[in-house]
Amino acid sequence: MTVIDTAIDLDAVARALRTRLRDDQVRDSPTLRNLYRHDASNMTGRAGIVCFAESTEDVQACVQVAADMGVPFMARGSGTGLAGGAVPPPDAIVISTTKMNKILSVDEVNRIAWVEPGVLNLDLSKQIAHLGVHFAPDPSSQQTCSIGGNVANNSGGPHCLADGVTNAHIHGMEVVLPDGSISVLGGEEPEPDGLDLRGVFVGSEGMFGVATKICVRLMQNPPDVATMLMDFGSVAEGANLVSDIIASGIVPAAVEMMDQLCLIAVEEFIHAGLPVDQAAALLIEVVGPPEGVAADVERIFELASARGVGTIRVAADDEERALLWKGRKSAFGAIANVMPNYYLHDTVVPRHKLAEVLDQIYEIVERHELRVLNVFHAGDGNLHPLILFDGSVEGVSERVHAAGREIVKASVDAGGVLSGEHGIGLEKRDLMPLMFSETDLSAQADLRRAFDPQLISNPDKVLPNPATCGEIHSAPEGAWI
Amino acid sequence: MDLTLEDFAAAVGSTGPVAIAGLGTRSRPLSDVRVVNAPIGIEWIEPAEMTIRCGAGTPVDEVDAALAEHGQQVAVHSGGTVGGALAVGQSGIRRLAYGAMRDALLQANYVNAAGKLVKAGGPTVKNVSGFDLCRLLVGSHGTLGFIGDVILRTRPKASFEQWFTSDRDPWELLTGLFRPTSVLWDGATTWVLLEGDDRDVAEMAERFLLTAVPSGPELPTGGRWSMAPSELVSLRVAPPGSFVAEIGVGVVHHTRPRPERSPDPVQADLHARIKQEFDPTGRLNPGIDALPVR
Numbered sequence: 001m002t003v004i005d006t007a008i009d010l011d012a013v014a015r016a017l018r019t020r021l022r023d024d025q026v027r028d029s030p031t032l033r034n035l036y037r038h039d040a041s042n043m044t045g046r047a048g049i050v051c052f053a054e055s056t057e058d059v060q061a062c063v064q065v066a067a068d069m070g071v072p073f074m075a076r077g078s079g080t081g082l083a084g085g086a087v088p089p090p091d092a093i094v095i096s097t098t099k100m101n102k103i104l105s106v107d108e109v110n111r112i113a114w115v116e117p118g119v120l121n122l123d124l125s126k127q128i129a130h131l132g133v134h135f136a137p138d139p140s141s142q143q144t145c146s147i148g149g150n151v152a153n154n155s156g157g158p159h160c161l162a163d164g165v166t167n168a169h170i171h172g173m174e175v176v177l178p179d180g181s182i183s184v185l186g187g188e189e190p191e192p193d194g195l196d197l198r199g200v201f202v203g204s205e206g207m208f209g210v211a212t213k214i215c216v217r218l219m220q221n222p223p224d225v226a227t228m229l230m231d232f233g234s235v236a237e238g239a240n241l242v243s244d245i246i247a248s249g250i251v252p253a254a255v256e257m258m259d260q261l262c263l264i265a266v267e268e269f270i271h272a273g274l275p276v277d278q279a280a281a282l283l284i285e286v287v288g289p290p291e292g293v294a295a296d297v298e299r300i301f302e303l304a305s306a307r308g309v310g311t312i313r314v315a316a317d318d319e320e321r322a323l324l325w326k327g328r329k330s331a332f333g334a335i336a337n338v339m340p341n342y343y344l345h346d347t348v349v350p351r352h353k354l355a356e357v358l359d360q361i362y363e364i365v366e367r368h369e370l371r372v373l374n375v376f377h378a379g380d381g382n383l384h385p386l387i388l389f390d391g392s393v394e395g396v397s398e399r400v401h402a403a404g405r406e407i408v409k410a411s412v413d414a415g416g417v418l419s420g421e422h423g424i425g426l427e428k429r430d431l432m433p434l435m436f437s438e439t440d441l442s443a444q445a446d447l448r449r450a451f452d453p454q455l456i457s458n459p460d461k462v463l464p465n466p467a468t469c470g471e472i473h474s475a476p477e478g479a480w481i
Numbered sequence: 482m483d484l485t486l487e488d489f490a491a492a493v494g495s496t497g498p499v500a501i502a503g504l505g506t507r508s509r510p511l512s513d514v515r516v517v518n519a520p521i522g523i524e525w526i527e528p529a530e531m532t533i534r535c536g537a538g539t540p541v542d543e544v545d546a547a548l549a550e551h552g553q554q555v556a557v558h559s560g561g562t563v564g565g566a567l568a569v570g571q572s573g574i575r576r577l578a579y580g581a582m583r584d585a586l587l588q589a590n591y592v593n594a595a596g597k598l599v600k601a602g603g604p605t606v607k608n609v610s611g612f613d614l615c616r617l618l619v620g621s622h623g624t625l626g627f628i629g630d631v632i633l634r635t636r637p638k639a640s641f642e643q644w645f646t647s648d649r650d651p652w653e654l655l656t657g658l659f660r661p662t663s664v665l666w667d668g669a670t671t672w673v674l675l676e677g678d679d680r681d682v683a684e685m686a687e688r689f690l691l692t693a694v695p696s697g698p699e700l701p702t703g704g705r706w707s708m709a710p711s712e713l714v715s716l717r718v719a720p721p722g723s724f725v726a727e728i729g730v731g732v733v734h735h736t737r738p739r740p741e742r743s744p745d746p747v748q749a750d751l752h753a754r755i756k757q758e759f760d761p762t763g764r765l766n767p768g769i770d771a772l773p774v775r
Binding site: 107108109110111112153154156160164165167168177181182183184185187188189190191192193194195196197198199200202203204207220222223243244246247249250251288289290291292295348349350351352377380381382415416417418419420421422423424428432435436437439440441443444446447448449450451453462463 | 528531570572580597611612613614616617619620625637655677684705711731752757
């Protein structure tokens with residue numbers, strides 16, 4: 001791929017940044033630029049200068065330099081994003097927030113905390129565990145992903161079924177807007193004046209500015225938890241049970257599904273006694289006060305037996321519960337035993353279409369002579385097909401991408417959406433017209449222009465046809481363009 | 482719906498000032514401006530998806546009644562129309578457990594200032610496809626577009642609910658009870674709404690010495706204040722009976738109007754730019770400002 005020369009004078013930008021930050025915060029060595037050219041997706045960009053911000057003022061300094069010099073900038077948390085949202089635009093100033101990792105305050109009575117964006121998701125929940133509370137969004141990458149990244153992507157996770165995704169857990173945030181000004185969007189109070197700018201900032205994939213302090217909502221830990229693993233002779237039976245449970249008025253804390261290939265791979269990896277001879281398994285968790293949990297479990301057993309459930313394994317204690325969850329969360333690591341490479345997708349379909357769309361996915365993947373493993377948030381209808389392949393086989397990546405596109409299209413055609421939690425980034429940018437008309441997209445572009453009239457905050461992501469970005473536009477490696 | 486989205490868009494048109502009206506429960510229609518009404522009627526209810534699609538002109542009470550047949554409900558403030566409730570953006574007194582009303586809006590088809598239909602959001606509960614225009618519409622007072630129809634997220638109705646009172650400190654109850662649906666306080670008495678399995682509710686009520694009562698308190702209507710939940714303690718010096726505060730949330734239903742405050746200039750600029758992008762001629766709900774200076 002040829003990268004278009006953007007004619008950015010990196011030395012001049014570095015000099016300007018060094019007048020505002022310490023030298024050791026402004027890095028432009030080839031090694032570091034190389035390290036920051038990608039996120040956890042398979043796409044690469046070209047980092048110009050990497051800045052390690054330690055405060056709001058540092059972030060503001062970087063953004064002001066970018067705005068003054070008309071250079072693109074991109075904030076980056078842990079770089080665990082899968083859709084290329086943190087792949088730097090050519091020669092961008094990359095603002096790393098990893099050193100802004102302090103929990104600033106915790107109000108345990110009202111269950112509110114202020115944190116810096118670099119605080120890791122799981123670290124937050126661990127450090128407040130003694131107060132009997134946790135931060136609900138729990139992406140599979142929660143050991144390494146940052147709260148700032150969660151805000152940028154409006155991240156989900158298994159336990160967002162009952163409690164909602166990140167947007168429902170962010171009261172507000174201090175932001176540096178793309179012109180360098182600082183404001184607090186939302187806040188601790190429930191009804192701030194004006195538009196819900198907090199709400200639109202969450203999930204804006206770094207294109208509306210940089211969050212520098214985040215006010216999060218904390219949830220009480222439940223007094224009782226029931227975790228059960230159920231297996232089924234067909235994927236459809238398991239998928240249909242998910243709809244039955246929700247229709248009966250029960251919203252479990254989590255409902256996750258693993259298909260047979262996933263069960264086999266994970267069992268070889270962690271030896272948890274998973275039902276490897278069955279077509280699919282559901283991991284269901286119900287939480288709350290004890291009587292309510294018991295009643296829900298009983299009702300779920302009845303519904304499961306009507307759907308021909310095989311065995312039901314109920315976690316006897318926290319240790320067994322942790323083992324079952326380890327099975328779910330180890331899926332990505334376990335795949336290495338099956339195939340050297342995988343491409344993870346993320347789409348959503350209405351729950352009652354799960355069985356139908358899964359059938360289509362198996363058909364699509366088979367037609368492209370590939371294999372697929374499914375492990376996903378069934379309760380939300382949030383599919384995560386992992387297409388397995390051997391990258392050393394010639395022409396395989398074209399087949400992987402072709403199959404992926406068909407899966408996304410099948411999901412949208414079934415009344416679903418392009419992405420449930422990974423975001424659009426670069427990966428699905430050019431698939432946005434599958435879901436939105438030109439008028440719809442133009443309204444989204446209007447909102448972005450209001451936040452960022454110069455179009456310098458993580459440009460080229462989310463919105464297709466970035467004609468307005470001129471020569472900044474270039475197609476990164478691995479993008480579906 | 483009584484009116485197609487296309488007909489609604491045609492009624493809004495592309496030129497001249499135009500205002501939207503619901504049932505007039507939240508604000509009076511503007512005078513001297515052409516008024517349009519959003520489509521009325523429920524398109525469908527999908528209990529297994531926990532979603533409902535309806536015209537923005539549908540009365541909230543009608544939605545409540547239809548959902549109740551499926552044992553479900555929606556966290557939209559009662560009274561008036563669905564579109565009116567969303568445009569004003571205030572949550573009900575169960576926000577502590579249900580979350581903010583804004584989270585209930587999954588998808589909206591709205592008519593923009595050019596008279597064109599725009600889809601915001603998507604039909605599924607989980608969706609991060611593009612910028613979240615639904616969040617922008619909620620609380621925008623119809624200044625950026627007129628909502629035609631919506632898909633809302635529903636939630637199951639609890640099998641049992643009961644209001645209680647207590648003379649205990651409200652923060653003690655907020656800390657001790659497991660996810661109460663509402664904790665209200667008027668400076669002297671605390672009201673608590675608990676939902677769930679009746680045995681769990683009874684156990685909690687006994688443990689915290691709560692007294693069952695038929696309903697929650699009357700809410701003063703002089704002003705709706707918004708305070709950080711930690712600042713509600715400052716109301717200890719206010720005369721009891723002059724307010725009812727939503728503990729853990731921060732909304733205060735007051736007998737007096739809300740104190741004036743001036744907007745942050747950075748946000749005022751941002752509001753102006755958004756309005757300029759969405760409604761450059763200022764034809765939608767003229768005279769209404771989503772961020773009034775007060």
